[in-house]
């Protein structure tokens with residue numbers, strides 16, 4: 001009799017157990033994003049591409065871009081800034097939650113566009129890109145410090161460093177949330 005009761009209880013439990021094929025992400029409304037097979041980037045919500053999204057007008061002429069080592073140098077500086085920020089305990093959490101593959105590309109495009117090195121900026125505007133990230137003034141200072149380290153390491157002259165920073169500074173108002 002005891003065996004029968006136990007067996008019946010086990011059977012009931014088994015019947016309640018979910019099918020192994022249940023898609024729990026769908027059940028809980030979790031959106032699963034997959035990286036693009038070619039670019040390795042995660043998809044973002046649709047937006048209108050425009051150089052205006054870079055947040056400032058570009059410099060004119062090739063001299064400044066040359067100070068940054070041209071397009072390749074600029075891309076390296078952007079990627080290094082992202083790497084330093086990802087490893088920076090002050091702001092690492094914000095970066096860890098996002099797509100660094102895309103950020104390296106779009107940040108590089110933004111710098112390249114603003115420095116007049118002939119790139120198109122294909123990323124989002126600064127307000128949209130940083131929405132609900134809760135970035136503080138201290139976070140911004142940390143990121144700027146990392147960019148300065150990356151530029152110094154790359155041997156960018158101090159005056160040229162400041163010219164890039166002066167193009168980025170106005171974006172602060174769209175990035176800082178608290």
Ligand code: HEM
Pocket residue numbers: 091094095098099102103106107110122123124125129130135139140141143168169171172175
């Ligand atoms: C003047 C300062 C800054 C500039 C010029 C800047 C620039 C950018 C650019 C160009 C993007 C890419 C947008 C896109 O791919 O569509 C981006 C995204 C991002 N930024 Fe910034 N940023 C600044 C400050 C900061 C700060 C202070 C933080 C955090 C400490 C931060 C964290 C991020 C993160 C995590 C993303 C990725 C967002 C995503 O993938 O959804 N940024 N930023």
